Amino acid sequence: DTGVSQDPRHKITKRGQNVTFRCDPISEHNRLYWYRQTLGQGPEFLTYFQNEAQLEKSRLLSDRFSAERPKGSFSTLEIQRTEQGDSAMYLCASSLEPANNEQFFGPGTRLTVL
Amino acid sequence: TQLLEQSPQFLSIQEGENLTVYCNSSSVFSSLQWYRQEPGEGPVLLVTVVTGGEVKKLKRLTFQFGDARKDSSLHITAAQPGDTGLYLCAYDRGSTLGRLYFGRGTQLTVWP
Numbered sequence: 001d002t003g004v005s006q007d008p009r010h011k012i013t014k015r016g017q018n019v020t021f022r023c024d025p026i027s028e029h030n031r032l033y034w035y036r037q038t039l040g041q042g043p044e045f046l047t048y049f050q051n052e053a054q055l056e057k058s059r060l061l062s063d064r065f066s067a068e069r070p071k072g073s074f075s076t077l078e079i080q081r082t083e084q085g086d087s088a089m090y091l092c093a094s095s096l097e098p099a100n101n102e103q104f105f106g107p108g109t110r111l112t113v114l
Numbered sequence: 115t116q117l118l119e120q121s122p123q124f125l126s127i128q129e130g131e132n133l134t135v136y137c138n139s140s141s142v143f144s145s146l147q148w149y150r151q152e153p154g155e156g157p158v159l160l161v162t163v164v165t166g167g168e169v170k171k172l173k174r175l176t177f178q179f180g181d182a183r184k185d186s187s188l189h190i191t192a193a194q195p196g197d198t199g200l201y202l203c204a205y206d207r208g209s210t211l212g213r214l215y216f217g218r219g220t221q222l223t224v225w226p
Contacts, residue, residue, distance in 0.1 A: 042204070103159070
């Protein structure tokens with residue numbers, strides 16, 4: 001088991017461009033979470049999947065953000081029309097049932113919007 | 115609104131010193147978790163404290179959950195450069211969803 005992986009690790013883009021990040025969770029984990037972390041802050045919850053179903057979305061997830069987990073395995077997070085305020089570390093985590101099981105975090109994708 | 119207040123925000127010490135960082139709230143929690151995050155990596159769970167007054171030890175790290183389950187502390191004995199990182203406390207609301215709420219963290223730097 002190689003743990004949670006995220007790709008790319010770093011992304012630099014110009015304002016207004018679209019970006020997509022990928023998360024591969026630990027293979028048998030049915031729960032997948034996306035968090036965002038800005039400088040000097042702890043991670044903030046964005047959205048959660050149980051298998052392929054997106055069960056919760058934070059108010060932080062504006063209309064420009066969309067996440068999918070089409071086959072209940074890997075997940076993608078897309079940001080359309082990026083803004084400088086989107087610059088952050090985007091973290092993915094996965095876990096098993098039940099809800100209080102440990103969440104294993106990936107290394108994150110650091111997004112810089114110029 | 116930050117429900118978990120962590121202090122200090124930054125801590126810079128010499129190798130061999132002892133230190134304590136705090137995670138405080140006015141709310142009662144069923145449990146609190148402590149994570150360490152190294153630069154360019156995701157957080158890694160260190161411990162979960164569940165019972166009021168509970169003390170857990172992980173080598174040189176001692177975690178305590180307040181009697182009222184509103185606060186927690188992390189004490190490191192004889193800090194080493196490898197302890198450098200961002201220490202985060204977090205809770206979940208005990209729902210079936212499992213989302214975590216984090217404090218801002220304490221950035222610890224241990225100099226050789």
